[in-house]
Amino acid sequence: MSGTAAPASIDRALAEETTVGGIPIAVERGQREVFCGLTGIVWLHRKMQDAFFLVVGSRTCAHLLQSAAGVMIFAEPRFATAIMQEKDLAGLADANEELDRIATELLARRPDIGTLFLVGSCPSEVIKLDLGRAAERLSLAHAGRVRVLAYSGSGIETTFTEGEDACLETLVRAAPETEEAQLLVVGALPDVVEDQFARLLETSGIAEAAGRVRFLPARRAADTPSVGPNTRFVLAQPFLNATRRALAGRGAQHVPALFPFGIEGTAAWLHAAARAVGADARAVDAAIEAPIARARRALAHYRPLLEGKRLWFMPDSQLEIPLARFLAEECGMRMTEVGVPYLDRQTLAAELERVPEGARLVEGQDVERQLDRHATEAPDLTVCGLGLANPLEAQGFATKWAIELVFTPVHGFEQAGDLAELFARPLTRRASLGLEVTH
Amino acid sequence: MELSVWTYEGPPHVGAMRIANSMRDVHYVLHAPQGDTYADLLFTMIERRDHRPPVTYTTFQARDLGGDTAGLVKRAIAEAYERFRPNALLVGESCTAELIQDQPGALARGLELPVPVVPLELPSYSKKENWGASETFYHLVRAVLAERTNAAGLDPAGASTDTPTSRRPRANLLGPTSLGFRCRDDVVEITRLLDAIGVDVNVVAPLEARCEDLRRLPEADFNVCLYPEIARTLCRWLEKTFGQPTVTTVPLGVEATRAFVREVAALAGLEVEDFLANECGRLPWYSRSIDSTYLTHKRVFVYGDGTHALAAARIARDELGFRVVGIGTFSREMAREVRALAAEFEIEAIIGDDHLAVERALEELQPELVLGTQMERHVAKRLGIPCAVISSPVHVQDFPARYSPQMGFEGANVIFDTWVHPLMMGLEEHLLHMFRDDFEFNDAAGASHRHEAAGAPGRAVTADAAHEHERPALASSTAGTSSIDSAATGPIAATDEAGATERDDDPAARWTDEAERELRKIPFFVRGKARRNTETYARELGHGTITLDTLYDAKAHYAR
Numbered sequence: 001m002s003g004t005a006a007p008a009s010i011d012r013a014l015a016e017e018t019t020v021g022g023i024p025i026a027v028e029r030g031q032r033e034v035f036c037g038l039t040g041i042v043w044l045h046r047k048m049q050d051a052f053f054l055v056v057g058s059r060t061c062a063h064l065l066q067s068a069a070g071v072m073i074f075a076e077p078r079f080a081t082a083i084m085q086e087k088d089l090a091g092l093a094d095a096n097e098e099l100d101r102i103a104t105e106l107l108a109r110r111p112d113i114g115t116l117f118l119v120g121s122c123p124s125e126v127i128k129l130d131l132g133r134a135a136e137r138l139s140l141a142h143a144g145r146v147r148v149l150a151y152s153g154s155g156i157e158t159t160f161t162e163g164e165d166a167c168l169e170t171l172v173r174a175a176p177e178t179e180e181a182q183l184l185v186v187g188a189l190p191d192v193v194e195d196q197f198a199r200l201l202e203t204s205g206i207a208e209a210a211g212r213v214r215f216l217p218a219r220r221a222a223d224t225p226s227v228g229p230n231t232r233f234v235l236a237q238p239f240l241n242a243t244r245r246a247l248a249g250r251g252a253q254h255v256p257a258l259f260p261f262g263i264e265g266t267a268a269w270l271h272a273a274a275r276a277v278g279a280d281a282r283a284v285d286a287a288i289e290a291p292i293a294r295a296r297r298a299l300a301h302y303r304p305l306l307e308g309k310r311l312w313f314m315p316d317s318q319l320e321i322p323l324a325r326f327l328a329e330e331c332g333m334r335m336t337e338v339g340v341p342y343l344d345r346q347t348l349a350a351e352l353e354r355v356p357e358g359a360r361l362v363e364g365q366d367v368e369r370q371l372d373r374h375a376t377e378a379p380d381l382t383v384c385g386l387g388l389a390n391p392l393e394a395q396g397f398a399t400k401w402a403i404e405l406v407f408t409p410v411h412g413f414e415q416a417g418d419l420a421e422l423f424a425r426p427l428t429r430r431a432s433l434g435l436e437v438t439h
Numbered sequence: 440m441e442l443s444v445w446t447y448e449g450p451p452h453v454g455a456m457r458i459a460n461s462m463r464d465v466h467y468v469l470h471a472p473q474g475d476t477y478a479d480l481l482f483t484m485i486e487r488r489d490h491r492p493p494v495t496y497t498t499f500q501a502r503d504l505g506g507d508t509a510g511l512v513k514r515a516i517a518e519a520y521e522r523f524r525p526n527a528l529l530v531g532e533s534c535t536a537e538l539i540q541d542q543p544g545a546l547a548r549g550l551e552l553p554v555p556v557v558p559l560e561l562p563s564y565s566k567k568e569n570w571g572a573s574e575t576f577y578h579l580v581r582a583v584l585a586e587r588t589n590a591a592g593l594d595p596a597g598a599s600t601d602t603p604t605s606r607r608p609r610a611n612l613l614g615p616t617s618l619g620f621r622c623r624d625d626v627v628e629i630t631r632l633l634d635a636i637g638v639d640v641n642v643v644a645p646l647e648a649r650c651e652d653l654r655r656l657p658e659a660d661f662n663v664c665l666y667p668e669i670a671r672t673l674c675r676w677l678e679k680t681f682g683q684p685t686v687t688t689v690p691l692g693v694e695a696t697r698a699f700v701r702e703v704a705a706l707a708g709l710e711v712e713d714f715l716a717n718e719c720g721r722l723p724w725y726s727r728s729i730d731s732t733y734l735t736h737k738r739v740f741v742y743g744d745g746t747h748a749l750a751a752a753r754i755a756r757d758e759l760g761f762r763v764v765g766i767g768t769f770s771r772e773m774a775r776e777v778r779a780l781a782a783e784f785e786i787e788a789i790i791g792d793d794h795l796a797v798e799r800a801l802e803e804l805q806p807e808l809v810l811g812t813q814m815e816r817h818v819a820k821r822l823g824i825p826c827a828v829i830s831s832p833v834h835v836q837d838f839p840a841r842y843s844p845q846m847g848f849e850g851a852n853v854i855f856d857t858w859v860h861p862l863m864m865g866l867e868e869h870l871l872h873m874f875r876d877d878f879e880f881n882d883a884a885g886a887s888h889r890h891e892a893a894g895a896p897g898r899a900v901t902a903d904a905a906h907e908h909e910r911p912a913l914a915s916s917t918a919g920t921s922s923i924d925s926a927a928t929g930p931i932a933a934t935d936e937a938g939a940t941e942r943d944d945d946p947a948a949r950w951t952d953e954a955e956r957e958l959r960k961i962p963f964f965v966r967g968k969a970r971r972n973t974e975t976y977a978r979e980l981g982h983g984t985i986t987l988d989t990l991y992d993a994k995a996h997y998a999r
Contacts, residue, residue: 036474
C-alpha cells in the first residue's frame with residue numbers, strides 16, 4: 001500500500017457497519033462488477049416504442065450497449081450513440097453544435113420518433129456538457145414534431161437499474177399536472193405483466209376506488225401520465241428512488257409496500273394499494289384467490305429443488321433484497337451474503353422488515369474480497385453478473401445471471417413459478433449433467 | 440461527433456485487455472468508472488473463458504472526482520500487484536479517466552514495483568480496439584525486453600548465436616489474441632504446417648504466452664506476422680532491433696498458404712517444392728469438381744478487418760471463381776491495400792466503420808453471398824442473402840467447439856465448407872426448378888420439414904403478394920442462420936426487433952398479366968432479383984408497362 005492518506009470518501013477498506021432496524025449492514029468500497037445505467041436503454045427502448053435513446057458518449061458507451069444487448073439486435077434499434085471525438089473535446093461550443101447536427105440528422109432519418117432522450121454518459125458528465133439545456137434547445141428547434149428530454153445513465157452516477165430510475169424521474173418532471181384522483185404503478189414492466197396487473201386492479205375494485213390506474217412508463221412516451229396532488233403511486237420496482245422523490249415533489253403520495261414478487265409480495269402490494277385508495281380488502285382477497293392458488297401449484301414444483309439450498313447474491317440489479325425475501329419465505333432457500341449496489345432505506349422500508357434470517361447484507365462492492373468470502377462459504381447457487389458467471393461455473397459453482405431477472409417477466413402471481421424456476425434451472429442442469437449440486 | 444448504431448471495434452483499452460487476457464502472467468490496472476467492467480463479459484461470455492480477464496478497475500464515481508482519484512489509482516495498483524503477482528503490469532485508462540488526467544502510468548512508476556510496468560497511452564477519442572491491441576503488444580514486448588536492448592549485449596545480427604545448420608530454423612508466431620477470429624485454431628494449424636516443412640515454433644505471442652516467452656523472442660530466426668492488425672508494429676521493431684526478418688504473407692486460402700510456405704522456405708533455406716506438390720488440402724479439387732460449376736461468378740460482397748477482407752476477396756476470385764462486387768474494411772490502417780485490391784476488381788472499396796453505409800451498399804448491390812462480420816450477417820439475414828462470417832467482431836458462435844481454423848490448408852477446407860454451404864448445391868437448384876409446379880413444393884408451401892416457414896406471421900405468401908418475401912423464407916431454411924442465434928448470444932437474448940421494416944419500392948412500372956404469369960415460372964429463389972432487374976430496366980428505359988418482351992429484354996440485358 002502506498003503511504004499517501006486518502007480522503008475518507010475513497011477509503012477502500014472494508015468499512016463501516018451500519019444497522020437498519022437491528023440488521024447489520026456492511027459497507028464496502030472497491031472494484032465494482034456491475035453495469036452502468038446506460039444498460040437500461042436495452043429494455044426501456046422496447047417498452048416505449050415511440051422513443052429513441054441517443055447516448056452522448058464515447059466508443060466505450062456504444063460498445064457497452066451492443067455487448068450488453070446480446071452483441072447485435074437484428075434491425076436498426078431505437079438507440080444509438082453520438083460518439084465524441086477529439087475535436088469535440090476541444091471546446092464546448094463545438095460539442096453543442098455537433099450534438100444539434102446529429103440529433104437533426106437522426107430525426108430526419110427516423111420520422112417515427114416522438115420522444116428523443118439525450119442520455120448522458122461518463123465523458124459527457126465529466127466535460128460538463130449540459131444535456132438538459134441541449135434538450136430544451138432541441139425541443140424548441142423541433143417544436144411540434146418531437147419532444148426532447150435528457151437524463152444521465154453515466155457510470156459515475158448510476159448503477160445498472162438506476163438508469164431506468166433516472167429516465168423515469170425525467171418523465172415525471174416533464175409530466176403535465178393533473179388534479180384527478182389516480183393510482184400510478186411505477187416501473188417498466190413487460191407488457192404481459194402490466195396487463196395482468198391492470199386486470200387485477202380492475203377486478204379487485206382498486207381501480208374504481210382509485211379513480212383510475214395508469215402505468216409509468218406508458219407504452220408510448222407520448223402517453224406518459226399526468227401527475228398531481230391527488231395521485232397515489234405504488235412502486236413495481238425496488239430501484240426507483242429518484243423517481244419516488246420526484247413524484248413526491250409533484251405532490252403525489254407514495255404507498256409503501258412489499259414489492260410484487262411471489263405470492264406474499266404481490267398480495268401485500270395489492271392490499272397496500274387497496275388500503276391507500278379505500279378499496280374493500282375482501283374484494284381484493286376474492287380477486288386474488290384463484291391466481292394465488294395457481295401460483296401455489298406452480299411453486300410446489302420448484303420448492304423441493306430449492307429448499308435448504310444456500311444462495312449468494314452479488315450486488316447487481318437492486319432486486320436482491322425483495323428476491324431474497326421471496327426465495328427464503330416461499331421457496332425455503334437459505335441466504336448467505338446478499339449484496340446490493342446501494343441501499344435506499346426508505347424505498348425498501350417494508351422489505352427491510354422481512355430480510356431473511358441469516359442473510360448478511362453488504363452494500364457496495366469490492367469484488368476481490370467478495371469472491372474470497374464466496375470461495376470460503378461455497379454457496380449452492382450464486383446470482384451474479386455476466387463477467388463472473390463462467391469463471392464461477394468453472395470453479396464448480398452453480399450460477400444465475402442477475403440480468404435475466406431484469407429481462408424476464410418475474411412479477412406477480414402468474415410469474416411466481418417462473419421466478420422460482422429461474423433459480424431452480426441451474427441446479428437442475430447440474431444434476432442432469434451429473435455434477436454435484438452441493439459443495 | 441459521429442452517429443453510431445453499431446461499432447466494428449471497441450475502444451482502444453479493450454484492445455489492451457485482449458493482450459492482457461491473451462498472456463498468462465500479465466495484469467492490467469485500468470483507471471475507469473463503474474460500468475466499464477462490462478468488457479469482462481466479452482471474454483467470459485463470448486469467448487467462454489473459464490477465468491476472469493486479468494484486469495483491475497479503479498471504479499471511480501462522481502463523488503470521487505473532487506477528491507484524490509490519484510490515490511485511488513495508486514491503491515488499486517498496489518493491491519492488484521499484491522494479489523495477482525503478475526510478471527508485468529499494464530497500467531492505463533479508459534475514455535473517462537483520460538479526461539481527468541491522473542496519469543496512472545506515472546503513478547505506477549512511482550510505486551517502484553519489482554516487475555516491468557507498462558504505461559499505456561491509448562487515446563480513446565481518436566483510436567480504436569485493434570490499434571490499442573497493437574500498441575499494447577508492442578510496448579509490452581519492449582518493456583519485457585528492455586534489459587536486453589539496454590544492455591551492451593544487443594546484437595542486431597541475430598540474438599541466436601548458434602548456426603542455423605546445427606538445428607532446425609525457428610520462427611515466432613505473432614499476433615494471435617484472445618477474442619481474435621479463430622486465432623486459437625490458426626495457431627495449431629500453422630504450427631503443424633511449419634513443423635511439416637522443418638521449422639520449429641520458438642514463441643507464440645501474445646496468445647497463451649508468458650513474459651519469459653517474450654524474453655525469448657530474439658532467439659528466433661524470423662517472425663511470422665499472422666495478424667498484421669496486431670503484430671505489424673512489433674514485427675517492424677523486431678526487424679530493426681534484432682535483425683529478424685518478417686514473413687508477411689498471411690496464410691489464408693490455398694494460394695496464400697503456398698506463397699507463405701515458399702516465403703518461409705526462402706528465409707529458412709529449406710526445400711519445399713516436394714512438400715507443396717503433395718499437399719494442398721481439398722479446396723482445389725472440390726472447387727474444380729463438376730458440382731461447383733454453379734459457383735461460377737456468384738456475386739459476393741466482402742467486408743471485415745483488413746487481413747480477412749483481403750484474403751477473402753482473393754480466395755473468392757482465384758480459388759472459388761466468384762465475382763467480387765463489393766469490398767471494404769473497417770481497418771483504416773489497411774485501407775491502402777484494400778483499395779489497391781478493389782482497383783483490381785474495378786470497384787470502389789468502402790473504408791471505415793459506418794455500418795449503415797455498408798448496409799446501404801449491400802442493399803444496392805444485392806449480392807448472392809455476403810462474406811462479412813456478424814453485422815453483415817444480420818443485414819444479410821434481413822435481406823435474405825446467404826452469408827458466411829469471415830472476421831471479427833466476434834460472436835459466441837465464432838468460437839466453435841470443433842477444430843475450425845481459417846489458416847493453412849485445413850483452414851482452406853473449412854473456408855470452402857463455410858462459404859459454400861449457405862449457397863444451394865447446384866443439383867439442388869435444378870431439382871427445385873423441376874419441382875416448381877408441384878403443389879407441395881412451391882414458395883407458398885415452404886420447406887416440408889419446417890412447418891413454420893410458410894405460415895409464419897407476417898409472411899403473407901399468397902401467390903400475388905409473395906415476391907418480396909420469398910427470398911427471406913428461403914434463406915431461413917438454407918442459409919444456415921439458425922433461429923437459436925439470439926438465444927446463444929448470451930447477454931440479453933433480445934428478441935429480434937420486428938425491424939425488417941418493409942421499404943416501399945419506388946413507384947414501379949405496371950406488370951401485364953402475361954408478364955406477371957411468366958415471372959412466376961422463374962424459380963422463386965431468383966424471382967425477386969428478376970423482378971427488381973426487370974423493373975430497373977423498365978425504369979431506365981422509361982417504360983410504364985412491363986410486357987413479356989420487357990421481361991426477356993431485361994433478362995438478356997442482365998445476362999452474364
